[in-house]
Amino acid sequence: MKIKAVDLFCGAGGLTRGLANVGIDVRMGIDIDSACKYPYEFNNDATFLKEDVTTLTSETISAYLTGNDVRLIAGCAPCQPFSSYTRGKIDYGKEKWGLLNAFSRIVKDVRPELVSMENVAQLKKHAVFQKFKKTLEDLGYHVWFDQVNCHHYGVPQTRRRLVLLASLLGPIEIIKPTHLEKNSWQTVRNTIEGLAHLYAGDKDPKDPLHVASVLSSTNLKRIKASKPGGTWRDWPKSLVARCHKKKSGKTYSGVYGRMRWDAPSPTMTTQCYGFGNGRFGHPKQDRAISLREAAMLQTFPKDYQFIPPGSKPNFKTVGRLIGNAVPVRLGEIIGLSIIKHLEAVSSSKDRKKKRAA
Numbered sequence: 001m002k003i004k005a006v007d008l009f010c011g012a013g014g015l016t017r018g019l020a021n022v023g024i025d026v027r028m029g030i031d032i033d034s035a036c037k038y039p040y041e042f043n044n045d046a047t048f049l050k051e052d053v054t055t056l057t058s059e060t061i062s063a064y065l066t067g068n069d070v071r072l073i074a075g076c077a078p079c080q081p082f083s084s085y086t087r088g089k090i091d092y093g094k095e096k097w098g099l100l101n102a103f104s105r106i107v108k109d110v111r112p113e114l115v116s117m118e119n120v121a122q123l124k125k126h127a128v129f130q131k132f133k134k135t136l137e138d139l140g141y142h143v144w145f146d147q148v149n150c151h152h153y154g155v156p157q158t159r160r161r162l163v164l165l166a167s168l169l170g171p172i173e174i175i176k177p178t179h180l181e182k183n184s185w186q187t188v189r190n191t192i193e194g195l196a197h198l199y200a201g202d203k204d205p206k207d208p209l210h211v212a213s214v215l216s217s218t219n220l221k222r223i224k225a226s227k228p229g230g231t232w233r234d235w236p237k238s239l240v241a242r243c244h245k246k247k248s249g250k251t252y253s254g255v256y257g258r259m260r261w262d263a264p265s266p267t268m269t270t271q272c273y274g275f276g277n278g279r280f281g282h283p284k285q286d287r288a289i290s291l292r293e294a295a296m297l298q299t300f301p302k303d304y305q306f307i308p309p310g311s312k313p314n315f316k317t318v319g320r321l322i323g324n325a326v327p328v329r330l331g332e333i334i335g336l337s338i339i340k341h342l343e344a345v346s347s348s349k350d351r352k353k354k355r356a357a
């Protein structure tokens with residue numbers, strides 16, 4: 001069975017690329033952010049449509065899901081409300097994660113055989129998620145969902161996400177973890193160690209994305225005093241920020257850290273290129289990780305292009321595309337789970353036919 005897909009909230013194409021890597025034919029990605037168009041289309045054989053999902057019609061989607069193939073609507077609605085994005089005709093509510101309602105409206109209208117949804121793990125606790133799940137169940141979908149530890153599936157990152165899979169064809173679930181044992185985890189070392197050495201503020205002439213942000217002289221002293229896996233508590237007192245000296249700041253140790261070589265990295269965020277924004281210091285070099293390193297920790301291939309040739313990457317824009325992405329490897333796992341499900345459906349149909357014959 002061939003699978004044709006549309007990716008809602010497609011970003012730079014992390015999910016699309018993962019699905020495509022395992023043979024799913026992703027025809028179109030939709031996103032409101034025009035910065036996604038170049039990476040999405042350059043790296044994937046799919047059309048990018050810049051549109052607000054809240055006003056997207058089922059006809060637009062169905063036009064890309066023609067033929068007798070099994071249809072998949074995949075998507076990763078953003079976890080923050082985007083006030084400027086909610087100017088559509090339909091009011092999807094002002095609550096956090098309201099865009100999920102737009103997602104379920106599309107599923108209701110198109111009725112694809114398969115649905116996949118990925119989101120922040122906390123979403124599970126919210127009413128909007130329960131509503132999303134119930135809508136699918138009421139439409140006749142078999143629904144599976146759980147929190148997934150990405151490093152158990154070969155992502156060199158301790159990212160926890162909520163994954164939902166739904167099918168009109170029968171029960172569906174995610175495949176078993178591929179990297180459950182600690183000694184099989186992918187690490188920072190085996191992902192980025194081979195890249196060119198950089199100083200803070202430097203760029204690799206061979207790859208515009210392998211560029212590290214500038215550090216102030218104080219932050220340079222701070223990173224030199226930082227230990228892999230450590231915190232600002234390792235620094236001499238003179239370097240500790242005033243806010244961390246206060247009682248209220250003392251518990252906040254998740255910033256200004258260096259990664260460990262032989263462990264998965266922390267979760268890549270939209271600001272993962274900044275030393276002060278999390279544990280985003282390079283394990284050995286005195287700088288934050290480069291945009292390319294962040295993309296590789298998100299399991300984008302080393303040659304994934306985020307900006308047109310000859311242009312200079314804007315840290316904020318490219319950081320947003322990278323940090324927001326579904327790790328490509330997680331996209332592959334979602335795709336493999338869907339393929340396994342379809343194989344089970346088709347062999348159960350064969351068995352039934354044989355019995356009837």
Ligand SMILES: C[S@@+](CC[C@H](N)C(=O)[O-])C[C@H]1O[C@@H](n2cnc3c(N)ncnc32)[C@H](O)[C@@H]1O
Nearest residue numbers: 009010011013014015031032033052053325326
């Ligand atoms: C979490 S990211 C998705 C990442 C993507 N799935 C990937 O793997 O690269 C969410 C995306 O939703 C987009 N977005 C937010 N509001 C939207 C809307 N109303 N319509 C379409 N896209 C929207 C954002 O621009 C962002 O790229």
